[in-house]
Amino acid sequence: MATYLLRRLLIAIPSLLGISLILFTVLALAPGDPFSEMATNPNVPPEVREAIRASFGLNDPIMVRYLRWLGAMAQGDWGFSFASRINVDTLILQRVPTTLFVVGSSQILALCIALPVGIYAATRPYSVFDQIANTLAFVGFSLPTFFTGLLFILIFSVSLDWFPFVYRSDIAATGWRWYWEMFRQAIMPICVLGLFQAASYTRYVRSAVLDVIRLDYVTTARAKGLGEKTVTLRHITRNALIPVVTLVALQMPAVFGGAIVTEQIFRVPGIGSLLIDAILANDTPVIMAVTFVFACLVVIFNLIADVLYGWLDPRISFS
């Protein structure tokens, strides 16, 4: 198991390097200049500007800049935000927990919906329930998150006035009251993301269960006289979940994309809204770091999925 883990980790490193190279190339090719604001400022003489540029290393050849940037990233020195005047890593570390909380809860919600619905639909293929579930799943992943978000605000905040539509990180309450307020304001972003993911997961679960359900060992289990419930839960579901783990991992880039949109709609102070703010403020170090953090999160979740896959499926050899 340890060697398997180590090998997966070693495979993840080249892809992280590749991603960082792509990001850096995009940034280096772009015409925008972080010091353009300074260039139009008449109070800054050109010599001073050149000196500052040189001190930031902006005049060096691109490969040198990439290697220096990569070294700094690896050491946790992510630069200095031009707009917020604090270190980028502090800024991001403040925001990451909120994003992980929203994304994580929405994934749990999605799986809580998708697993029972998908399994139930697959055990009765082409029944009325299956067809309704299938149609709803189609509707679910055809509804873009930005539209569901607005619909939720319209229905639950404007019309019914149940939930606040702006997420606040400074709730003036303590104890249970604080948890209750947090829960109330987190419900809508989590539901928007969770329902969207639940729709696509339901289809994955259904087809994975359908693949397993006709196998011989299921017939054997029934022939032994096991109850239908035991067969479904202990024999079918356990094997059907293995491919679902991979598919969920493949969805990760889309999940974080959805997180950006929901964070922007509900003003959730996560790294998604940080990215949009940074783009609007031309805050290059933050944009770069946030995009890289998103890429790292995707790679990490893929890694977790791989490890889970190896743990769930004993047929995969660790050697």
Added chain:
Amino acid sequence: MAGSTLASPSADPVLGAVTTAKVISPGRETWRRFRQHRLAMASTVILSLLILGVVIGPWLWPVPINEIDFTAQLQRPSLNHPFGTDDLGQDILARMMYGGRISLAVGLAAMVVATTVGVCIGALAGMSRRIVDPILMWVTDLFLSLPQLPLLLLIIYLFREQLKAAFGVEGGVFVLIVVVIGGLRWMPVARLVRAQFLSLREKEFVEAARASGATKMRQMVRHILPNAIGPVIVASTIEVSSAIIAESTLSFLGLGFPPDIPTWGRLLFDAKDHLDSAPHWALFPGAAIFLTVLSINFIGDGLRDALDPRRVI
């Protein structure tokens, strides 16, 4: 592949009998299968109506999209303005028809880009028997694990000004969005095409073509690709809807088309601050995006049923 040249002996006469008894062209057969999918048929009708609406609608409803009328701000739907008006008193129906053209055009163009790139890379990887295949697949996996929306935002933001100067405001953003969305969405098609090529290139008919001296290019284009095209069509249908969603997402975040080009996503972006006073402003464009994407997805599902010959309907 000496062992696999012999198909099961009993299968050949049966196959021959079927084809001589009744000749149905593959196109007709696909259409027959497609019609069985009721939701896909309904979606085809809805999508055709939407396309007709945005293409000929502006002639039937000749209201300028930027006619500002401060006496008719944020009006609910009425006979004068069937979809209501926005905060400047501009007619939302006219704006939606104009923007819909762009949203749909972006979807189609990005699909063409993504499918072309995907087919080329997948075919290259699938035909190569040496180092090219693992390298291309590594690149594909790398692109698959890229966070697409952040990267999309980054590229659009950085290169917008340059392209605006080169192609004009509308054209520049259009080219940029199409190329970037297409360039970030080719991976599923590439994987699909590669998988098809890997199995098809060992088949007897390709071997026969090779034996009769067909060049590699001819084997690919004339023999393998036509047989691999079914799943590609299905995948590229889905690409249209995801490209439309991607464009709307960008516009919704305020980083897509400029405000004077009211794509559906942009209309939602403008409408989101007036949700309490003018809900219709957000509902109509949102419903248009939803209906388009839903019907394209259903059509894709119907095509999957129709183009998969293993499935019996």
